[in-house]
Every structure is written in C-alpha cells, then in structure tokens.
Amino acid sequence: MKKWLFIVVVAAQAFYLVAMAVSYYVMEDFGETVTLQTAPVDPSDVFYGDYVILNYEVNTIPKGQLSEGELERGDKVYVYLVPNDNGIFEVQRASLQKQNAKENEVIMTGRYEFEANDGFQIDYGIGRYYVEDNSGETYENHQGDMMVEIAIAPWGQKRIIEVMLAK
Amino acid sequence: MKHDQIQKEAKKWVKEGIISSEQYTAILSRYPKHDHRFLLMAFGGLFVGLGFLTFIASNWSDLTNAIKMVIILVAMIGFYGVGERIYRKHSRGIGATFLVVGVLTFGAGIILTGQMYHYMAYSATAFFIWSLAVIAVFILSQEAVMLVLAFGIITVGQIYGGFTYHDFHLGLGLLFLIGLGYFTYKHQREWISTLYGIGFFLQSLVLVLTSDLSYYWLFAFLLLLYSLSEIVSKDFPVQAFKRIALALAFLIGIIQVFTLQSGWVLQDIQLEVSFLLVLIVIGGWVIYRKITTHSSVELVDLALFVPVFLLPDLKSALVLIMLYIFSLGRLLTGYKDGDAEMINIGTIAFLVSTLVAYFQLAWDFLDKSLFFFIGGVLLFTLGYLLERRRRAFCRAEERGDRL
Numbered sequence A: 001m002k003k004w005l006f007i008v009v010v011a012a013q014a015f016y017l018v019a020m021a022v023s024y025y026v027m028e029d030f031g032e033t034v035t036l037q038t039a040p041v042d043p044s045d046v047f048y049g050d051y052v053i054l055n056y057e058v059n060t061i062p063k064g065q066l067s068e069g070e071l072e073r074g075d076k077v078y079v080y081l082v083p084n085d086n087g088i089f090e091v092q093r094a095s096l097q098k099q100n101a102k103e104n105e106v107i108m109t110g111r112y113e114f115e116a117n118d119g120f121q122i123d124y125g126i127g128r129y130y131v132e133d134n135s136g137e138t139y140e141n142h143q144g145d146m147m148v149e150i151a152i153a154p155w156g157q158k159r160i161i162e163v164m165l166a167k
Numbered sequence B: 001m002k003h004d005q006i007q008k009e010a011k012k013w014v015k016e017g018i019i020s021s022e023q024y025t026a027i028l029s030r031y032p033k034h035d036h037r038f039l040l041m042a043f044g045g046l047f048v049g050l051g052f053l054t055f056i057a058s059n060w061s062d063l064t065n066a067i068k069m070v071i072i073l074v075a076m077i078g079f080y081g082v083g084e085r086i087y088r089k090h091s092r093g094i095g096a097t098f099l100v101v102g103v104l105t106f107g108a109g110i111i112l113t114g115q116m117y118h119y120m121a122y123s124a125t126a127f128f129i130w131s132l133a134v135i136a137v138f139i140l141s142q143e144a145v146m147l148v149l150a151f152g153i154i155t156v157g158q159i160y161g162g163f164t165y166h167d168f169h170l171g172l173g174l175l176f177l178i179g180l181g182y183f184t185y186k187h188q189r190e191w192i193s194t195l196y197g198i199g200f201f202l203q204s205l206v207l208v209l210t211s212d213l214s215y216y217w218l219f220a221f222l223l224l225l226y227s228l229s230e231i232v233s234k235d236f237p238v239q240a241f242k243r244i245a246l247a248l249a250f251l252i253g254i255i256q257v258f259t260l261q262s263g264w265v266l267q268d269i270q271l272e273v274s275f276l277l278v279l280i281v282i283g284g285w286v287i288y289r290k291i292t293t294h295s296s297v298e299l300v301d302l303a304l305f306v307p308v309f310l311l312p313d314l315k316s317a318l319v320l321i322m323l324y325i326f327s328l329g330r331l332l333t334g335y336k337d338g339d340a341e342m343i344n345i346g347t348i349a350f351l352v353s354t355l356v357a358y359f360q361l362a363w364d365f366l367d368k369s370l371f372f373f374i375g376g377v378l379l380f381t382l383g384y385l386l387e388r389r390r391r392a393f394c395r396a397e398e399r400g401d402r403l
Helices: A003-025 A136-140 B003-016 B021-029 B036-058 B065-089 B092-116 B125-141 B144-165 B170-187 B190-210 B217-231 B239-261 B273-292 B296-305 B315-337 B340-362 B368-399
Strands: A032-037 A051-053 A076-083 A089-095 A106-116 A119-123 A128-130 A146-152 A158-165
Touching: A003 B065, A003 B092, A003 B125, A032 A076, A032 A089, A032 A106, A076 A119, A106 A146, B003 B021, B036 B065, B036 B092, B065 B092, B092 B125, B092 B144, B125 B144, B125 B170, B144 B170, B144 B190, B170 B190, B190 B217, B190 B239, B217 B239, B217 B273, B217 B296, B239 B296, B239 B315, B239 B340, B273 B296, B296 B315, B315 B340, B340 B368
Parallel strands: none
Antiparallel strands: A032 A146, A051 A128, A076 A089, A076 A106, A106 A119, A146 A158
C-alpha cells in the first residue's frame, strides 16, 4: 500500500466532510437571502421541546403555477420566488426543470410530498428551527405570523438565519 | 514455519557444524518473530475506539455541531491511520479490520453531517461518494473484504435510492457495471463472479422498477448477464453468471405462469420493439457463440428467454412449456454428456416445473385435501424415480462406465 496515496485518499474524505460543514457557514456570503412568511397554525401545535415546527406559505404551490401536470412523490421541484410589496417572498411559478431565473426571481429547491386541496405540498427541509434553551415559551405563546429569514446557497442548500415574530 | 521452531532446530545445526553462526542469524532473520501481545493490543484499541463511539452516539444530541465534526474527523482519521500502520507493520488482517471501520465512519460521517447541516437529499449521491472512497481504499489495499464492502454499499445504496427517491442512480449503476465489472474480470474468482451476478440483477431490478420499462426487460438484462460468460475466455469462472441468470429467469418464469393466467395482473403487456431488438441481438450472439464453440447442447438454456408472454393467447401455458423444455433439455444433455451438475439442475428444474404445472391445472378442479394428497404422491414418485436414476448414474460414473 503506497503510503502517500493512502494519505491523499483519507485527506480527500476528510476534506469532503469539512466542505459539507463549511458550506453551511459561508452560505450567506455566496447565496441569496429571502424572507418567508409562515402559514397560520395553532400555536400549541408548533413547539416540540427543543425545536419549533415551521410551516411556510410557500410550502403549498397553487395548482396553476406548476408547469407540469403530473408529479411523483419525491420529485425535485424548482420553485421560483419573487418578493411582494412588503418584501415577503411568494411563489411565482414552479417546475421540475431547472430554468433560468428571471429578474428578481430566487430559485429554491424542494421535494414534492403530496397533493392537497389547495395545491402541491413541497418540503424544503427548513421545517424545523432549533431554539435556545428556555426561549421555547416565546414561540409557544405567540399568536400570529412569523417571518423567517432564509439563506439559499447557489448549490441549493438552505439555512434558517432568523425567526422574527410579527406583532 | 515458526520462528521458535527454526531457532531450536538451527541451534542444533550450528552445534553439529552444518551451518555457521552467520548463516544461523541470516536464516533466523527470514522468519520474523510474531508478537502475540500486539494482537491483544490491537483488539483492545479497537474495542476502546468502538466503546468511545457508542458512548458519543448515546449523547449525540447534546453536543454542538463543531464538536460533532471534530469527533467524526478524529475518529475517521484515527481508524484509517492506525489501520494503515498495523497493516504495513504487523498484520494485514487486523489492519484491514481498522480500515473497514474507517470506511464505515466516513459513510456515517456523510449522513451525520448531512443531518447536522440540514442537507436535503434528492438522490443516492451520498452512497455514490461513499462507494468511491471504498473503491479507492480497495485499490490501495487489495483486501477482499473491501471489495465485498464495495459490492454491499453500491447495491444497498441503489436499492435504498430506488425506494426513497424512486430513481435509478446512474453513477452507482455505472460504478457497478464498469468499476466492479473490471475488478471481477481482473481477479477471476468464483465468489466475486457470484456477487457480481446477484448485484447485476438487483441493479437491473431497481432500474426496471423505477423507470417506465416493462417488467420483461429483466429478461434482456439476465440474457446480457448470461452472454457475458460467452465474451470472456473459457477458463474464466463465469459459470456463476450463467447459473444466476438461469435461476432468476426460471424464477420469473414461474411467477409469470401464475400471473399471466389471471388476466388482471398483467392485463395488457405492451410490446416494445426495442426490447425485441435487444433480445434478438444478444440472443443471436449467444447462439452464434454456442455453435462455433461446439456447445450447441447449451442452446436449450435460451428457452427460458423466449418472449412467449408477448403472444396473444395461452401465455401461461407457453411459459410452462418453455420451463419444461429447459428442464428436460438440461436433464437429457446431462445424461448424454455424463455431467452430474447438469443432471442435478435438470432434476430440480423438472420437479419444480411439474409442481407449478400441477398447481396450475388441478387447483381449480380438485377438492383441496385431495389436491395436496395427489400432489404429494406425484412429487414423491417423480422425486424417487429421478433420484434413483441419478444415483445409478453417479455410481456408474464412479465405476468409470457409461449407462
């Protein structure tokens, strides 16, 4: 076994894992930031010990806004978001194909879950926000919407930066 | 030869003047002393390492991400480093054990890091990266256990991806076909060929189930696997390919006998012209090879691949006939050539075909208890006759004469 080659192979593996971690922290510098609004839910259903379940408006894609008629569970969906007048991002259109984003559009990828009455349900993998110790009650007793700031990396990774409670 | 043994003997030789003391030391240095304490140390280290890992795993959620990352990296590099050192200096077997743990740590590391940093997976790419690492370590160490691990990870990854993402991962598929295919060809071992045959079928199964291809494409893939044994030279141990392809084609045939009859299961099998073309091309090549290499008797194997299920009527009966042609063909050519293995395969296939046929024909008409009773007697009789004939044959073989 060639020692230096072995070192290269192990180093490559370590580097891959480190890059996975580092990319999470540099996302804000390279990616785009969008603010999303959570869908109204019963606050008591939201809090689970150490994390908050976040359900976004953009989790549902209205049926008219998807290019394709047929979807299979687990399909990767490209969702194109545009900001409204208040700076909250909303679904503009969605497709299974990656297309070029138009002006002021931001692309967010998600997995198709199932079809509901009001449209297609998409999972973006940002449904959980781990809260600091002892601050859970803030969310538990909160009535009304939350604004969530999300960073989206060019390579599709997403990260919750901040959860803001609307008055 | 043991160091101590040589030492004892060689001392006598020096005394008797057979060898000089210089020769004595030169001989002894050729047989290094094995240190058994090292074995205990190595396993001690392995257990401590694994204990440490399980301790961390049970407290995993209380740690911060940075600490988790450090633990994963230190564990992985530690196992690899210690493994490489032991491998080089002491014992290949124990070193390889550490290397395996290192590879497993890398795989776990990808999954854990993905969880920590909320990666969303849309395909089995994590398994693909993991497989690349295993193959790299295999190329460096040439340890059989790494190859087994590579087969395992590529196959499990493809199946998991098929279930989870309803997709065939092309990278994993190509890695299996070309990468593992190359190692199978290079090392030419029966057990590697067997692994390859089974893995090849599982890959094609995932491909067929996740794509728009009809189920019968499996026959094309199995025939391809079968034909691989014709491409390589005769001394290559690809009998495994043939056996696996035939066994699986036979099994799918049996399933077809039952499902094709009840029209609702496979009500409308659409013929795809491309399938027929592929089948004709590979089949033609196999026929050509069999004839030119004077093994025409094996043409009977191809009965299992004849696409009778595409015909409009009597599908299940025709499939059954094909099963019989294969079984009897194998049985008869086995007796003719005095090939005990052929006879065994033919016997088993014949019995199974008979059982299937009996089920098909008699299930609806006979009282159930009578059905099982008659079926049992039928199988006993057939089995007894075939077994008696086979034994007589084998005895004759041993005596060296022919029936």
